[in-house]
Amino acid sequence: MNVLALNSSPRGDEESYTAIMLGCLVDGMREAGGNVEVVNLREKKIRNCIGCFTCWTKTPGQCVHKDDMTYELFPKWKASDLVVYASPLYYHTINAAMSAFRERTLPAILPFFEPDAVGKTIHPIRDKIPASVFLSVCGFPEDSEFNPMRKFFARAHMGVEEAGIICRAGASLLSSPFLQEKANDVLDATRQAGRELIEDMEIAPETMDRITQPLGDAESFGKMGNMYWKTCIAEGVNPKEFSERKMVPRPDTLEDFMFVLPYGLDISATGDERKALQFHFSGDVEDSCYFMIEDGKVNPARGIGETPDLTIRTPFGLWVDIMTGKTDGAQMFMEQKYQVEGDLDLMMRLFRR
Ligand SMILES: Cc1cc2nc3c(=O)[nH]c(=O)nc-3n(C[C@H](O)[C@H](O)[C@H](O)COP(=O)(O)O)c2cc1C
Numbered sequence: 001m002n003v004l005a006l007n008s009s010p011r012g013d014e015e016s017y018t019a020i021m022l023g024c025l026v027d028g029m030r031e032a033g034g035n036v037e038v039v040n041l042r043e044k045k046i047r048n049c050i051g052c053f054t055c056w057t058k059t060p061g062q063c064v065h066k067d068d069m070t071y072e073l074f075p076k077w078k079a080s081d082l083v084v085y086a087s088p089l090y091y092h093t094i095n096a097a098m099s100a101f102r103e104r105t106l107p108a109i110l111p112f113f114e115p116d117a118v119g120k121t122i123h124p125i126r127d128k129i130p131a132s133v134f135l136s137v138c139g140f141p142e143d144s145e146f147n148p149m150r151k152f153f154a155r156a157h158m159g160v161e162e163a164g165i166i167c168r169a170g171a172s173l174l175s176s177p178f179l180q181e182k183a184n185d186v187l188d189a190t191r192q193a194g195r196e197l198i199e200d201m202e203i204a205p206e207t208m209d210r211i212t213q214p215l216g217d218a219e220s221f222g223k224m225g226n227m228y229w230k231t232c233i234a235e236g237v238n239p240k241e242f243s244e245r246k247m248v249p250r251p252d253t254l255e256d257f258m259f260v261l262p263y264g265l266d267i268s269a270t271g272d273e274r275k276a277l278q279f280h281f282s283g284d285v286e287d288s289c290y291f292m293i294e295d296g297k298v299n300p301a302r303g304i305g306e307t308p309d310l311t312i313r314t315p316f317g318l319w320v321d322i323m324t325g326k327t328d329g330a331q332m333f334m335e336q337k338y339q340v341e342g343d344l345d346l347m348m349r350l351f352r353r
Pocket residue numbers: 009010011015016017018019088089090091092093137138139140141145171172
């Protein structure tokens with residue numbers, strides 16, 4: 001089966017979640033024997049359709065534009081058995097690059113009006129339109145974010161076979177180091193979907209459920225997301241620079257600190273033992289909080305907890321600098337910029353990430 005996989009993300013493969021998902025789908029398709037060509041639309045010149053209808057009248061089936069779409073992509077598209085339209089979700093629909101591509105497939109249909117099977121008026125197809133798969137990723141965590149796009153896809157190609165719609169909400173969570181297991185399952189399921197499409201021209205409901213599985217709750221997603229964007233703004237970096245510099249979201253309140261610290265602790269360090277970790281902050285935040293570590297979980301609370309195994313007294317800003325890699329924790333300890341009481345070895349093991 002000849003497959004044309006179109007990726008309309010303007011972002012490079014190293015930072016695009018559309019590219020990550022599409023890469024897995026394509027791997028699965030190739031494993032099942034599909035002959036797949038991937039085209040990044042950002043590398044192609046595709047002019048906008050100008051609505052002249054010359055392709056319906058003076059030069060039937062032939063567009064007036066002379067660009068990569070006319071000479072390369074439209075012929076490839078027509079010759080494919082299956083086309084994957086992979087687009088990031090922009091304002092609840094496909095992005096401009098994918099829209100430009102799709103508009104330019106107008107020469108493949110005829111101008112006439114006909115009723116379809118349910119009496120709805122459609123344009124007939126000139127010769128052939130390849131079957132389609134849609135793939136999209138988005139920023140918000142809820143799968144319902146794709147509802148308008150799913151409706152749009154259902155009508156997208158005038159009765160032509162639609163083999164699947166793959167949507168992954170909260171796509172940035174796919175690269176979260178704290179959700180690796182679930183993220184790997186999503187990516188494995190996307191590979192599986194690729195195999196199924198080549199073998200059966202459809203995606204099994206179980207595979208789709210794995211692809212769309214929730215990766216976290218919306219509240220935590222929002223908290224972490226807000227911390228992330230605040231850090232980008234404060235440090236004057238964009239998302240690409242943030243990941244290139246291996247930065248981490250920076251808490252600026254006690255609540256945010258209590259939320260984010262557990263993600264950075266290596267709790268395997270405590271084994272089966274229950275451990276209590278106490279912080280007393282000075283400086284920007286003059287407050288205390290503690291963390292109970294037990295049964296593989298970290299429970300944060302404000303104030304002073306039961307007899308701690310480890311107590312850290314530190315300026316809040318300094319500890320956040322250490323957490324986010326701006327300052328060397330060992331060096332600051334030697335310079336007595338913060339104090340530790342209790343199990344020092346536990347501290348080394350808990351914070352080794
Ligand atoms: C112009 C623009 C519009 C967007 N609109 C939405 C949207 O409606 N819903 C949403 O959840 N995410 C939206 N996003 C976020 C993208 O879907 C998200 O960043 C996605 O990961 C981009 O795909 P990429 O990583 O392949 O580039 C938008 C992003 C941009 C730049």
